[in-house]
Amino acid sequence: xxxxxxxxxxxxxxxxxxxxxxxxxxxxxxxxxxxxxxxxxxxxxxxxxxxxxxxxxxxxxxxxxxxxxxxxxxxxxxxxxxxxxxxxxxxxxxxxxxxxxxxxxxxxxxxxxxxxxxxxxxxxxxxxxxxxxxxxxxxxxxxxxxxxxxxxxxxxxxxxxxxxxxxxxxxxxxxxxxxxxxxxxxxxxxxxxxxxxxxxxxxxxxxxxxxxxxxxxxxxxxxxxxxxxxxxxxxxxxxxxxxxxxxxxxxxxxxxxxxxxxxxxxxxxxxxxxx
Amino acid sequence: xxxxxxxxxxxxxxxxxxxxxxxxxxxxxxxxxxxxxxxxxxxxxxxxxxxxxxxxxxxxxxxxxxxxxxxxxxxxxxxxxxxxxxxxxxxxxxxxxxxxxxxxxxxxxxxxxxxxxxxxxxxxxxxxxxxxxxxxxxxxxxxxxxxxxxxxxxxxxxxxxxxxxxxxxxxxxxxxxxxxxxxxxxxxxxxxxxxxxxxxxxxxxxxxxxxxxxxxxxxxxxxxxxxxxxxxxxxxxxxxxxxxxxxxxxxxxxxxxxxxxxxxxxxxxxxxxxxxxxxxxxx
Numbered sequence: 001x002x003x004x005x006x007x008x009x010x011x012x013x014x015x016x017x018x019x020x021x022x023x024x025x026x027x028x029x030x031x032x033x034x035x036x037x038x039x040x041x042x043x044x045x046x047x048x049x050x051x052x053x054x055x056x057x058x059x060x061x062x063x064x065x066x067x068x069x070x071x072x073x074x075x076x077x078x079x080x081x082x083x084x085x086x087x088x089x090x091x092x093x094x095x096x097x098x099x100x101x102x103x104x105x106x107x108x109x110x111x112x113x114x115x116x117x118x119x120x121x122x123x124x125x126x127x128x129x130x131x132x133x134x135x136x137x138x139x140x141x142x143x144x145x146x147x148x149x150x151x152x153x154x155x156x157x158x159x160x161x162x163x164x165x166x167x168x169x170x171x172x173x174x175x176x177x178x179x180x181x182x183x184x185x186x187x188x189x190x191x192x193x194x195x196x197x198x199x200x201x202x203x204x205x206x207x208x209x210x211x212x213x214x215x216x217x218x219x220x221x222x223x224x225x226x227x228x229x230x231x232x233x234x235x236x237x238x239x240x241x242x243x244x245x246x247x248x249x250x251x252x253x254x255x256x257x258x259x260x261x262x263x264x265x266x267x268x269x270x271x272x273x274x275x
Numbered sequence: 276x277x278x279x280x281x282x283x284x285x286x287x288x289x290x291x292x293x294x295x296x297x298x299x300x301x302x303x304x305x306x307x308x309x310x311x312x313x314x315x316x317x318x319x320x321x322x323x324x325x326x327x328x329x330x331x332x333x334x335x336x337x338x339x340x341x342x343x344x345x346x347x348x349x350x351x352x353x354x355x356x357x358x359x360x361x362x363x364x365x366x367x368x369x370x371x372x373x374x375x376x377x378x379x380x381x382x383x384x385x386x387x388x389x390x391x392x393x394x395x396x397x398x399x400x401x402x403x404x405x406x407x408x409x410x411x412x413x414x415x416x417x418x419x420x421x422x423x424x425x426x427x428x429x430x431x432x433x434x435x436x437x438x439x440x441x442x443x444x445x446x447x448x449x450x451x452x453x454x455x456x457x458x459x460x461x462x463x464x465x466x467x468x469x470x471x472x473x474x475x476x477x478x479x480x481x482x483x484x485x486x487x488x489x490x491x492x493x494x495x496x497x498x499x500x501x502x503x504x505x506x507x508x509x510x511x512x513x514x515x516x517x518x519x520x521x522x523x524x525x526x527x528x529x530x531x532x533x534x535x536x537x538x539x540x541x542x543x544x545x546x547x548x549x550x551x552x553x554x555x556x557x558x
Contacts, residue, residue: 003344006373010362017361017400089358089413092323092426093374094347274325 003095007103008110010090015111020073024112027069028119031061036126051127052135052223055120059142059219062116066146067153067212068178070112074157075170078104082275083167091274101266105158113150117143138222141247145218148255152211155258159265181212204237211254218250276301276454277322277424280331284317284478291317292328293478299471301423304446304455306465306486309475315458318475319426322456323352334424348375351417355428355458357401357409364404364412365397375420382419385445386412389438406433418445425449428458429465436516436539440495440532443468447492463541467534468492494533494557500543501526501552509546516542531555 015021035054081087091100120142127134156177164170184207198206207213217237241249277299284292292314299305307315320326324339324346332339339346360367372379383393391411396404404412410433417425425446431439446455446468459465462472466486474482498518502509502525510524516539518529531539536555543550 014361084359086358089354092352094344096344
């Protein structure tokens with residue numbers, strides 16, 4: 001436990017001093033600041049006003065930025081550390097591989113999740129001060145959604161870092177994973193469906209295997225419970241899960257995916273060369 | 276104490292270690308030499324449990340892959356290239372001390388002996404220290420605990436003569452209770468530190484011999500040099516070795532650490548034409 005906590009703390013301190021973290025924090029803090037500056041709390045879209053509108057926009061932007069940011073920074077710093085000799089030295093100290101690997105994940109998770117959450121929390125605090133009504137249930141669910149989103153892509157990032165032997169390979173693989181998930185979000189699926197070669201139900205199931213799509217749908221469901229904007233896909237999703245069921249699925253599936261990827265990464269890490 | 280039995284390490288199709296058989300006993304000081312690609316670093320990484328391998332690697336009968344913490348708790352390691360750690364010096368000391376179950380004050384004390392004032396650089400990032408400071412700190416971390424095995428990759432390369440002298444003294448204190456493996460490209464860099472030489476080439480041990488050297492790690496030699504004329508570059512080099520000069524800066528004298536004499540003679544050889552008289556006598 002001591003080794004685990006020491007490793008987690010070490011990763012947090014190393015990350016806090018890294019440039020990527022400063023940019024990362026600036027990006028998410030900046031998004032919230034800009035949304036306030038542009039008066040989003042005063043605008044009204046689809047009946048949403050005030051902080052709900054801001055949170056909806058924030059979660060949509062976060063979904064676009066967070067996955068690629070987490071993937072790239074995780075694989076860059078881990079593969080980079082391995083190449084630069086950081087692992088050679090630190091793994092020569094008496095620390096168990098389990099404590100090292102999971103300590104790194106937890107440490108990294110804290111620095112990945114904290115800025116996105118704190119930015120949102122900052123918006124809520126500001127909203128409270130400015131007497132704007134706070135949609136607490138939305139805030140709570142979006143917080144959980146951000147937490148599992150970070151977990152999902154951190155786990156995938158750790159797996160890529162373990163498997164790829166160089167920083168370039170790791171970065172390329174991370175980008176490819178993100179691109180594939182992005183393409184399966186709409187473009188490829190729509191193409192496939194238009195060609196009529198795949199049942200819509202299979203296409204929707206495939207889409208729901210994509211964590212990006214799950215987050216997107218779950219975020220939409222917060223202000224569009226019938227998922228009207230999704231069109232016919234909504235029938236499949238709501239028939240399959242129901243509204244509450246889908247909300248739970250949207251948290252459980254990506255979390256399981258991230259933890260599963262991390263666990264596979266750990267097994268590979270433990271069995272092979274550490275450097 | 277340390278046993279390598281038919282150790283084989285293959286990267287893709289390249290056999291980097293090709294059936295290494297080696298036994299190293301307690302108190303032995305082994306120079307691991309060989310050119311680039313000979314397999315020295317790979318052998319050390321297998322010993323540290325950082326590579327998977329075929330064959331047997333054991334320290335006191337324990338496998339470093341299966342019992343990492345038990346094995347690494349006995350090893351102090353100094354890498355050739357200091358890692359680019361962003362953490363502050365203070366945290367590195369605390370982190371290492373906590374993992375190695377030692378008192379951070381021991382590490383700080385050894386660093387001070389080597390001429391590194393930890394308090395002055397405690398908040399500075401490790402990566403921002405000079406090469407010599409990094410090396411001193413890593414040596415202090417390796418020696419600041421009860422390691423039974425010291426694995427060092429060219430440990431004295433970045434140290435000034437004074438720090439090297441103290442480093443040799445510190446190693447001498449551990450002669451009876453530690454085994455040392457010192458890796459280097461060149462034997463003359465480490466010959467004075469060791470009593471056994473293992474040369475590697477193409478992943479095999481091609482030489483395993485003892486070193487006969489009467490000079491101990493703590494011995495010092497009285498040195499006297501008389502120059503024909505003053506030469507600023509040579510004077511600067513001698514200043515670095517803490518030799519004192521007369522008023523005209525033509526007669527120099529001082530003490531040279533026994534294990535450092537080859538290195539000193541190497542420097543002297545560059546200025547042979549300036550030297551009119553020279554002596555190096557055992558104290």
